[in-house]
């Protein structure tokens with residue numbers, strides 16, 4: 165729908181291999197998700213050590229075997245060596261089976277816990293967070309990135325530990341065999357380190373952009389599928405296609421850039437290894453010719469084999485470090501969700517003792533959604549307990565926002581809202597909200613039956629209670645007609661009026677002492693509206709009811725009416741008072757009477 169142009173985050177400045185933040189993130193992941201599995205991790209470590217030891221023993225036996233061939237020529241000895249070598253590799257094979265099984269289980273368990281924590285944390289975040297964050301970004305963290313971390317920890321990291329164990333054990337053996345030859349071999353290490361350092365920076369930058377591009381792509385898909393009605397009616401299919409294709413091209417080019425950065429590592433290591441082989445063959449050959457060196461032909465061949473055995477895992481290890489850089493960005497992105505702190509929370513001494521039927525007051529309330537556009541400066545209002553209060557006024561004047569502040573969907577900047585003299589900030593958020601039944605403008609319908617949708621607000625309600633609410637909201641007949649059929653994503657199979665009736669049934673079923681009706685009957689035909697108004701009138705009897713409405717005929721009977729304009733109250737009184745004032749309200753009322761023929 166083109167409403168949300170793909171926003172690009174600026175890549176961060178040049179970063180070292182491990183930043184302070186990376187270390188903190190790793191420590192958070194370790195303490196939160198892996199540390200409690202330490203005994204199992206030790207078991208995995210033990211098994212990968214065995215894999216490394218197999219290579220070292222293989223080298224030793226190969227050297228012995230070669231010596232048998234070169235020197236003594238005893239066939240039985242040779243057969244023995246062959247059987248042991250086979251046995252050793254069978255052990256390595258067994259470990260290769262057990263290690264991934266165990267490590268994937270450990271990582272899946274960690275990611276399950278991580279996902280649960282993400283869900284739990286997400287539920288605590290303010291509404292404002294969801295209003296400023298693309299849903300694609302949230303889905304990316306909860307689905308893809310959590311899975312990426314699991315794969316990275318469960319497979320790639322364990323393989324890297326195995327490779328590191330092999331490198332250390334085999335290198336130790338090679339040093340023991342010939343320190344001179346080994347130091348010749350590792351002469352290339354600084355070059356490898358330099359390459360790693362230079363690519364890691366690029367990988368981090370590209371990975372961050374790639375994650376952003378993927379998040380934006382997901383948001384784009386979600387917007388397109390949710391807004392398909394608007395897309396089709398306004399004939400914007402081509403534009404949408406173009407927008408999503410552009411995003412896929414961006415993802416593709418970033419993937420290629422990422423691969424290009426990583427691709428430098430493997431050939432650099434291959435070149436370095438060629439250099440080392442030449443050094444070992446040349447240097448080893450020279451040493452073998454020198455009787456003083458203590459190395460014979462078998463020793464040199466085994467040494468060369470050892471270098472080959474070290475280089476392969478060393479190459480994989482270097483590649484792992486490039487993937488580590490990419491995963492550090494993913495870890496940072498997942499952790500950033502936990503860094504979002506809710507501001508609408510219970511104060512330490514929050515209570516749930518208050519009288520929900522008492523008067524509600526707003527004193528000197530100031531509020532803004534964004535600092536550049538302040539909405540309320542100094543708002544004062546009294547909503548009488550047990551009475552019907554209406555808020556009317558031009559579109560965008562702040563009526564819905566007043567209702568949102570009462571239910572603490574946002575905190576006020578300044579001033580105070582009280583119920584029965586108790587500041588709402590001193591109450592437990594859950595207790596406060598349980599005092600409200602709401603029919604909001606944006607009605608959320610889930611893809612289940614009408615019955616389940618109504619029951620959503622009070623899962624413990626009896627069938628009789630649900631039927632009573634459905635009858636009063638004029639939706640019972642539709643329940644009988646549709647049965648258990650789901651309503652489609654976002655209730656797409658219902659009309660606007662039917663959705664509104666579900667919302668009203670929900671409010672009636674919830675039966676809380678304060679009823680908020682925000683354009684509750686705006687989508688209904690006059691006959692249905694009259695019937696529902698009657699039901700609402702009966703149900704709201706004795707309850708504090710706040711009605712926001714554009715159609716002024718529906719607020720005529722209210723006990724008190726506030727007229728708002730651009731965040732301030734410009735008039736207030738009963739319908740008769742306001743008509744007598746001949747101000748804004750009277751003007752709007754007369755105009756509506758003319759155009760709708762309202763009484």
Ligand SMILES: Nc1ncnc2c1ncn2[C@@H]1O[C@H](COP(=O)(O)OP(=O)(O)OP(=O)(O)O)[C@@H](O)[C@H]1O
Nearest residue numbers: 295533534539557558559560561562563564565566
């Ligand atoms: N979540 C939000 N984030 C930022 N600005 C918002 C948000 N919700 C509303 N606004 C802005 O705050 C102002 C008041 O909005 P509000 O929804 O309270 O008006 P309203 O009087 O209920 O309007 P309407 O009659 O059209 O429903 C508007 O200018 C609107 O653009």
